[in-house]
Amino acid sequence: MVRRSVFRSGGVVRRSVLRSGVACALGAAALALTGCSVAGAGGGAGSGPHGVALRVAIVSNPQMQDVEMLIKYFEREHPNIKVNFVTLPENQSRATVTDAVSTHSNEFDVVMISNYETPMWARYGWITNLQPYIARTKGYDENDFIPSIRKSLSYRGAMYSVPFYGESSFLAYRKDLFAKAGLHMPAHPTWPQVAAFAKKLDDKKKGVAGICLRGDSGWGENLAPLDTVINTFGGRWFNMRWQPQLTSPSVERAVRFYVHLVRNYGEPGPGEAGFSECATNYEQGNAAMWYDATSAAGTLEAKGSPVAGKNGYAPAPVLKTKHSGWLYTWSLAIPKTSPAKRAAWQFISWATSKAYIKLVGRKLGWSNLPPGSRLSTYRIPQYLKAAKAFAKPTLTAIESADPQHPTVKPVPYTGVQFLDIPEFQDLGTRVSQQITAAIAGGESVKSALQASQQYAQDVGKEHRS
Amino acid sequence: MSATAAPAQRVATRRPRGAEEAKARRERWARRGPLLPALIFLIIVTQIPFVLTVFYSLFSWDLAKPGSPHWVGLSNYGAVFTDPVFFAAVLHTVEITFISVGIATLLGLGLAVLLDRAFVGRAIVRTLLISPFLILPTAAGLIWKTTLLDPTYGIVNWIIRIFGGTPVAFVTAQPMASVIATVVWQWTPFEMLILLAGLQSMPRDVLEAARVDGASALASFRELTLPHLRSYLELGILLGAIYVVNTFDAIYMVTQGGPGTETTNLPYYIYQRAFLGFEVGQSAALGVVTVVGTLIVASVALRVMFSIFIEDNTAKA
Numbered sequence: 001m002v003r004r005s006v007f008r009s010g011g012v013v014r015r016s017v018l019r020s021g022v023a024c025a026l027g028a029a030a031l032a033l034t035g036c037s038v039a040g041a042g043g044g045a046g047s048g049p050h051g052v053a054l055r056v057a058i059v060s061n062p063q064m065q066d067v068e069m070l071i072k073y074f075e076r077e078h079p080n081i082k083v084n085f086v087t088l089p090e091n092q093s094r095a096t097v098t099d100a101v102s103t104h105s106n107e108f109d110v111v112m113i114s115n116y117e118t119p120m121w122a123r124y125g126w127i128t129n130l131q132p133y134i135a136r137t138k139g140y141d142e143n144d145f146i147p148s149i150r151k152s153l154s155y156r157g158a159m160y161s162v163p164f165y166g167e168s169s170f171l172a173y174r175k176d177l178f179a180k181a182g183l184h185m186p187a188h189p190t191w192p193q194v195a196a197f198a199k200k201l202d203d204k205k206k207g208v209a210g211i212c213l214r215g216d217s218g219w220g221e222n223l224a225p226l227d228t229v230i231n232t233f234g235g236r237w238f239n240m241r242w243q244p245q246l247t248s249p250s251v252e253r254a255v256r257f258y259v260h261l262v263r264n265y266g267e268p269g270p271g272e273a274g275f276s277e278c279a280t281n282y283e284q285g286n287a288a289m290w291y292d293a294t295s296a297a298g299t300l301e302a303k304g305s306p307v308a309g310k311n312g313y314a315p316a317p318v319l320k321t322k323h324s325g326w327l328y329t330w331s332l333a334i335p336k337t338s339p340a341k342r343a344a345w346q347f348i349s350w351a352t353s354k355a356y357i358k359l360v361g362r363k364l365g366w367s368n369l370p371p372g373s374r375l376s377t378y379r380i381p382q383y384l385k386a387a388k389a390f391a392k393p394t395l396t397a398i399e400s401a402d403p404q405h406p407t408v409k410p411v412p413y414t415g416v417q418f419l420d421i422p423e424f425q426d427l428g429t430r431v432s433q434q435i436t437a438a439i440a441g442g443e444s445v446k447s448a449l450q451a452s453q454q455y456a457q458d459v460g461k462e463h464r465s
Numbered sequence: 466m467s468a469t470a471a472p473a474q475r476v477a478t479r480r481p482r483g484a485e486e487a488k489a490r491r492e493r494w495a496r497r498g499p500l501l502p503a504l505i506f507l508i509i510v511t512q513i514p515f516v517l518t519v520f521y522s523l524f525s526w527d528l529a530k531p532g533s534p535h536w537v538g539l540s541n542y543g544a545v546f547t548d549p550v551f552f553a554a555v556l557h558t559v560e561i562t563f564i565s566v567g568i569a570t571l572l573g574l575g576l577a578v579l580l581d582r583a584f585v586g587r588a589i590v591r592t593l594l595i596s597p598f599l600i601l602p603t604a605a606g607l608i609w610k611t612t613l614l615d616p617t618y619g620i621v622n623w624i625i626r627i628f629g630g631t632p633v634a635f636v637t638a639q640p641m642a643s644v645i646a647t648v649v650w651q652w653t654p655f656e657m658l659i660l661l662a663g664l665q666s667m668p669r670d671v672l673e674a675a676r677v678d679g680a681s682a683l684a685s686f687r688e689l690t691l692p693h694l695r696s697y698l699e700l701g702i703l704l705g706a707i708y709v710v711n712t713f714d715a716i717y718m719v720t721q722g723g724p725g726t727e728t729t730n731l732p733y734y735i736y737q738r739a740f741l742g743f744e745v746g747q748s749a750a751l752g753v754v755t756v757v758g759t760l761i762v763a764s765v766a767l768r769v770m771f772s773i774f775i776e777d778n779t780a781k782a
Binding site for chain 1: 531610726
C-alpha cells in the first residue's frame with residue numbers, strides 16, 4: 001500500500017508539464033499514431049469582460065447533435081455564456097475525457113460521461129457534487145428523474161452528474177413476420193423461447209436473419225447484450241471474494257448459447273456487427289428480431305424507416321432472473337478543475353431540464369425527445385402519441401433494471417452490462433475481443449473464456465489485496 | 466553552439482600559429498550553423514518525447530485510477546516480454562509488412578511495365594492507377610470494410626450472389642487477408658510510380674540492341690530491365706516497408722485488430738493499451754521495445770540487404 005506518488009508531489013508547474021507530455025510522448029513512441037491531445041488548446045474558460053466560454057465535451061450521438069442545433073436558444077437566454085462543443089465518437093470521447101479528468105488538466109468545463117464513470121469519479125473527487133447546485137435551481141425537479149437512473153448517477157445520496165438520456169435493453173421484433181409464421185411473442189419471453197423463434201424465422205434464402213445480436217469487439221459493443229445473458233443465466237464475473245468466474249459452468253453455458261444463436265440464426269458476419277450494423281440490418285428488414293438498446297426504437301419508428309409501425313417491443317429475455325435489461329445513461333458532469341462551475345451548471349441544468357425536452361419536441365419533432373431521463377417525458381401527450389409503440393416498454397425496462405443485483409448470486413460490484421470498477425474498460429475490451437474471436441469462429445468458446453479468465457485473474461488479485 | 470565555439474576562439478588567441486586551423490573550424494561552423502535549427506527541432510520533436518516515454522515506462526500508471534503513478538522499475542518490460550499478445554503482434558506486424566510490400570511491388574512492377582508503353586489514354590489510366598495512393602488511408606479502410614467487403618451490402622458479396630455463391634463475411638472470416646488487401650491497394654501505386662521512373666530512365670538503345678541480337682522479350686526483361694531496376698526495386702521495397710510497418714488506419718478501420726487479436730499489429734496494440742486500456746506505463750514500455758526492435762531490424766536490414774547504401778558507403782571510402 002505504500003505507493004510513492006511521484007507526480008503528485010511535484011508541484012503545479014511540473015505536474016502540468018508531465019501531463020501534457022504524456023499523450024505526445026506516447027504518440028511519438030507508438031510510431032506517431034495520433035496527434036497530441038488538445039490539452040491547452042483554447043486556454044482556460046476565462047470569465048473576462050465578455051463573459052464565459054464554456055468548453056463542453058460530448059459524444060456524437062443524434063440526441064447530442066440536437067443540443068448543438070438548439071444551443072442558440074440557451075445563448076440567447078444567457079448572453080454572457082458562449083458554449084463551445086468538442087464532439088467525438090464514443091470511444092474517442094471516452095479516451096479524451098478520461099485523460100483530461102484523471103490528470104486534472106482543466107481541458108473541459110462540462111463532460112459527458114455515463115453511469116459507469118460517475119460513481120467512481122465522484123469517489124475519487126474528480127467531479128463536482130451537483131446536489132448544492134440542484135437545490136439552488138428552482139423548478140429543476142430532480143425527483144422527476146427516473147429513480148433507477150438517478151440512483152446510478154449518485155454517490156452517497158448526492159448526484160454527481162445529471163442524465164441527458166437513459167436507456168435499458170429490450171427485444172424489438174417484427175409483428176408482421178411473427179403473424180405470418182403463426183408465432184406469438186409472450187409478454188415476458190425467455191431466451192430459449194427467443195432462440196426457438198429465431199430458428200423458425202431465420203430465412204437465409206430471403207436474407208432475413210432470425211435475430212440480430214452484437215458481435216463486434218468493445219465493452220460497449222458485444223459485452224453489453226452478452227453480459228445481460230450471462231447474468232440471467234446465473235453467471236457472474238467475480239464471486240464475493242473477487243475470484244473470477246468466467247470459466248464457471250453458468251457463464252460458459254450463457255456464452256455458448258449466445259455464440260450458437262448468433263452464428264446459426266444471426267446476421268451474416270456477426271463478428272463485425274455492432275449496434276449500427278444491427279440497426280441497419282433490422283431497419284432494412286434483414287432481421288426478424290433485434291435485442292438491443294431501448295433508445296434504438298426512436299429511429300426504427302421514425303418517418304421513412306422501412307419497418308416503422310411493424311414492430312413489437314418485448315422486455316429483455318430472461319432465464320433465471322426476473323429482469324435482465326441493462327441500465328445506461330449519458331449524463332453531464334463538471335470536472336473539479338473547471339473555473340466556470342456556475343456557468344457550466346447553467347448550461348447543464350438547461351440541457352437536462354423539462355423545458356429543454358419540450359423545446360426539442362417543438363423544434364425538432366416529438367419523436368426526437370431525449371428518452372429515458374425524466375418521468376415527466378412519459379406524460380407529454382405529443383410524445384406518447386409519437387412513441388406509442390415503445391414509450392411504455394422503454395420506461396418499464398429502465399425502471400426495472402437493477403445494477404445492484406444484476407444476477408442470481410451476490411456480486412462484489414455494481415452494474416448490469418459493465419462492472420463499476422476502473423479496470424473494467426481494459427478487462428472488458430480484452431474479453432470482448434475473445435468473444436468476437438469465438439463468434440467469428442477462429443476460437444472455441446472454451447479457450448476464449450480461458451483467456452478471459454486469465455485477464456480477470458489479474459484484476460481480481462488487485463481487488464483482493 | 467557557443468559552448469563549442471568558445472574554446473576554439475580561446476585556442477586561436479593563445480596560439481597565433483593555430484589561426485589557420487581556427488579559421489577552418491569557423492568555416493566548418495558557418496556551414497553547419499544553418500543546419501542547427503533543424504537539428505535542434507528534430508531533437509525536440511523526436512528525442513524528448515522518447516526520453517519521456519522511457520521515463521513513463523518505469524511507472525505503473527493507470528489513467529482510470531486515482532493516485533496510481535508509482536515507481537515499478539523494469540516490471541513493465543517484464544510484462545511486455547511475458548505477454549503472448551505482444552509476440553503475436555510482432556508476428557502480425559512482420560506478416561503484414563512482408564506480404565503487403567511483396568504483393569504491392571509485384572503488382573506495381575507489372576503495372577509499371579504496362580504503363581511504360583505508349584497507348585491511347587495512357588495519361589488517364591496512369592492517373593486512375595495512382596488515385597488509391599492519394600485517398601486518405603482511413604477512407605480507404607472504410608471503403609474496403611463497408612462498400613466492398615460487407616457481408617450484406619458489399620459489392621464483392623453482391624457479385625458472389627449473382628454467381629450463386631454464398632456471401633462471405635470477409636472481415637471476420639479472412640481478417641488478415643482483408644487488411645493486407647487494403648494495404649496492397651493503397652501501396653501498389655507507390656511502388657508502380659517508383660518502378661515506372663526506373664523504367665523511363667532506362668536507355669532505349671540497349672533494348673534495341675538486344676532485340677537486334679535476337680533476344681526474346683522475356684530474356685531482355687530478365688537480363689537487362691531487371692538489373693537496371695534493382696536499385697529502384699530496393700528503394701520501393703525499403704520505403705514501402707517503412708510506411709507499412711506502422712500501418713494503423715487500415716487495421717483500425719477494417720478489423721479493429723480482431724477478431725480476437727488476429728490482426729493486432731504493434732501500433733494498434735500500443736494504441737489499445739494506451740487509449741482503451743489507459744495503461745500509460747505499460748504502453749510506454751511497449752513503445753520503447755518497439756522502437757528499439759525497429760532500430761535493430763532496420764539497421765541490420767539497411768546494411769545487409771540494400772545495395773543503394775552499400776554502394777554509397779564504398780563510394781565515400
